[in-house]
Every structure is written in structure tokens, then in C-alpha cells.
Amino acid sequence: MLTIYLTNVSFSFNSFKLLPLSEKIRDFFDITYKPPGRMSAGMNCPVKIEFRPEVDEDIFDYFPILSATGEIHIPIECTCKKAIVTTQEPVIQFGNVIFGEKKTLELSLLNAGALATNIIMKSLKGQIL
Numbered sequence: 001m002l003t004i005y006l007t008n009v010s011f012s013f014n015s016f017k018l019l020p021l022s023e024k025i026r027d028f029f030d031i032t033y034k035p036p037g038r039m040s041a042g043m044n045c046p047v048k049i050e051f052r053p054e055v056d057e058d059i060f061d062y063f064p065i066l067s068a069t070g071e072i073h074i075p076i077e078c079t080c081k082k083a084i085v086t087t088q089e090p091v092i093q094f095g096n097v098i099f100g101e102k103k104t105l106e107l108s109l110l111n112a113g114a115l116a117t118n119i120i121m122k123s124l125k126g127q128i129l
Contacts, residue, residue: 002051007044010069014039018047019064025076028052028059056080083117086110 008014015038021029033047049063058080062073087109097103111117121129 002049004047004049004074005044006047006065008039008041011041013041014068016045016065016067016072019066019071021063022061025059025061028054028078031063051078053078053080081114083111083115084113085117085119086112 006016015036017035018031018033020026021031028051030050030052031047032050033045036043036045039045059076059078061076063076065072065074087107092105092107094103094105109119123129
């Protein structure tokens, strides 16, 4: 569960209304709040958001809110666990190597994701290294 606070940062009274979520994500969230009515400048309202993942997919959407000054979109980003393999240098530069000679470089791979993974390296010809 996550609690966000909507604050009236205008210099006058304001109000807001949560609009319905899009159909594709509506079933994954429970939103609870006590409608504050007219909010004085500087006043805030807690909004509790509970996320229940039911599919193993990333979600990129927004919470639509209607206020007296216009519509506001609060971004939603919910990502599933995945392996994210990275390296410090995206391009490996061997420099000049004369035909028939060998040159060796060290390559460090890092899994920055939440899932373990096996790594298989292949040559351009498809041979496993």
C-alpha cells in the first residue's frame, strides 16, 4: 500500500475529484480517500493506493484527477521482476590487432535486475563461447 498526499498549492480554495482509471488497469488497484471538499491553500488530503498484480506485465499508465484548475495525471509505473544484464562499457574496443595475433580483454557483466539469469555468449557465427 502506498499513500500519496494531494496538496492545494494554489493561493485560493480548490477541490479535486478522482476520475476512473482506464479499463485495462482498473481491476489491479484499490484507491481509498475521504473527499475533503473545498480545500484551503496549503491543505492536503491523503490518498491510499493498494496494488494487486494479477498479470505478469509491466504497467505504465496514470491516475486521472480533476481539479478546479484542470485535469492532472499522476504517473503509474509498476514493473514485474526481470533480469537486467548490463556492462560498464557498451562497446568493446580491441584496438589494432594484427592478423594471426590474439588480444584479450576482460568483460564484466552485472545483473541489476531482481531475477537471476544464465548468460550464454555466442560468436557472430553462432558458436557458444
